[in-house]
Amino acid sequence: xxxxxxxxxxxxxxxxxxxxxTTKAYAKKLNLSTxxxxxxxxxxxxxxxxxxxVALVDKKKVAKAFTVLCHIKLVRHSREYVVQxxxxxxxxxxxxxxxxxxxxxxxxxxxHVRDMDDYxxxxxSKLTAxxxxxxxxxxxxxxxxKCSTKVVV
Amino acid sequence: xxxxxxxxxxxxxxxxxxxxxTTKAYAKKLNLSTxxxxxxxxxxxxxxxxxxxVALVDKKKVAKAFTVLCHIKLVRHSREYVVQxxxxxxxxxxxxxxxxxxxxxxxxxxxHVRDMDDYxxxxxSKLTAxxxxxxxxxxxxxxxxKCSTKVVV
DNA sequence: CGTGAAAACACTAATGC
DNA sequence: GCATTAGTGTTTTCACG
Numbered sequence: 001x002x003x004x005x006x007x008x009x010x011x012x013x014x015x016x017x018x019x020x021x022t023t024k025a026y027a028k029k030l031n032l033s034t035x036x037x038x039x040x041x042x043x044x045x046x047x048x049x050x051x052x053x054v055a056l057v058d059k060k061k062v063a064k065a066f067t068v069l070c071h072i073k074l075v076r077h078s079r080e081y082v083v084q085x086x087x088x089x090x091x092x093x094x095x096x097x098x099x100x101x102x103x104x105x106x107x108x109x110x111x112h113v114r115d116m117d118d119y120x121x122x123x124x125s126k127l128t129a130x131x132x133x134x135x136x137x138x139x140x141x142x143x144x145x146k147c148s149t150k151v152v153v
Numbered sequence: 154x155x156x157x158x159x160x161x162x163x164x165x166x167x168x169x170x171x172x173x174x175t176t177k178a179y180a181k182k183l184n185l186s187t188x189x190x191x192x193x194x195x196x197x198x199x200x201x202x203x204x205x206x207v208a209l210v211d212k213k214k215v216a217k218a219f220t221v222l223c224h225i226k227l228v229r230h231s232r233e234y235v236v237q238x239x240x241x242x243x244x245x246x247x248x249x250x251x252x253x254x255x256x257x258x259x260x261x262x263x264x265h266v267r268d269m270d271d272y273x274x275x276x277x278s279k280l281t282a283x284x285x286x287x288x289x290x291x292x293x294x295x296x297x298x299k300c301s302t303k304v305v306v
Numbered sequence: 307c308g309t310g311a312a313a314a315c316a317c318t319a320a321t322g323c
Numbered sequence: 324g325c326a327t328t329a330g331t332g333t334t335t336t337c338a339c340g
Contacts, residue, residue, distance in 0.1 A: 004215070012215075015208035019172070022315065033326050038317075049214045053206060054302055055168035061202045062157070062165070062306045069254060069261055086298045093305040098298040101222060108222055108292065112304055139261065145239045145251040149207055149302055151265055152246040153215045175334060186308050191336075 067141040073134040220294040226287040
């Protein structure tokens with residue numbers, strides 16, 4: 001599909017680390033001219049390789065540092081059930097990620113809340129209130145050992 | 154710790170959605186002046202609420218669209234084993250996230266690789282090559298239903 | 307929190323290597 | 324594909340009201 005040379009890879013690494021440098025700064029780091037870097041960035045954006053630029057928030061500072069990974073089984077696996085569950089889960093703001101997985105469970109979701117009480121509220125009034133939920137199994141993150149948004153190309 | 158008013162919350166939402174608008178654009182959206190928004194952003198950065206700004210890359214476009222969630226148990230839970238495992242796992246570039254969790258398993262990691270063959274290589278030569286790994290159980294993501302970096306304040 | 311002004315930067319374009 | 328230069332318009336940044 002797309003091919004990336006060494007400079008592209010380094011540039012993507014830098015942009016995934018911090019996207020607020022000036023073009024000049026990336027250029028200096030990469031031993032290139034600003035125009036060369038500028039054009040590479042624009043190309044990567046145009047190709048859709050760079051999806052978007054976002055701010056990352058410190059979860060502790062906004063009182064959402066309680067992270068829970070939750071395994072979910074649906075009562076049945078009909079198309080209708082799957083479609084509705086996936087549509088519903090998108091609307092839950094506490095759910096940062098949701099994967100449909102193979103294996104013993106159907107879904108794994110990652111939830112950010114304030115504390116255990118908050119999680120209890122989330123479970124009772126939001127998650128298990130969804131249709132078609134069979135069972136859930138929560139795993140509480142004792143520690144975030146690594147939490148990166150980087151993809152190494 | 155920190156308190157946020159409605160404008161802070163809206164601003165954090167916008168910045169977590171797209172951090173490349175001009176201050177003017179956020180100001181217009183929030184019905185404020187550019188300086189007011191400018192100072193709020195600077196304050197949020199200084200307080201560490203905004204950790205950093207990063208580019209998000211389309212995993213499909215860089216051939217890392219095969220996502221695996223893997224449960225890991227260590228052979229023992231001594232301090233030494235835990236510390237070393239956590240130090241080692243940080244170095245694995247394929248591992249985007251790693252949580253130390255309560256429950257049946259010790260760790261859950263999220264891995265991005267190209268395909269099943271790549272994952273096999275990762276398992277054999279990197280993951281299970283780590284010391285103290287007891288058992289692993291891989292769950293392949295059939296679908297990424299939701300994958301957000303946003304924390305709703 | 308707003309106004310206004312200077313400095314810094316993004317962006318475009320043209321030339322030549 | 325990259326360096327360099329030059330030029331315009333926008334944006335950031337900050338002292339001051």
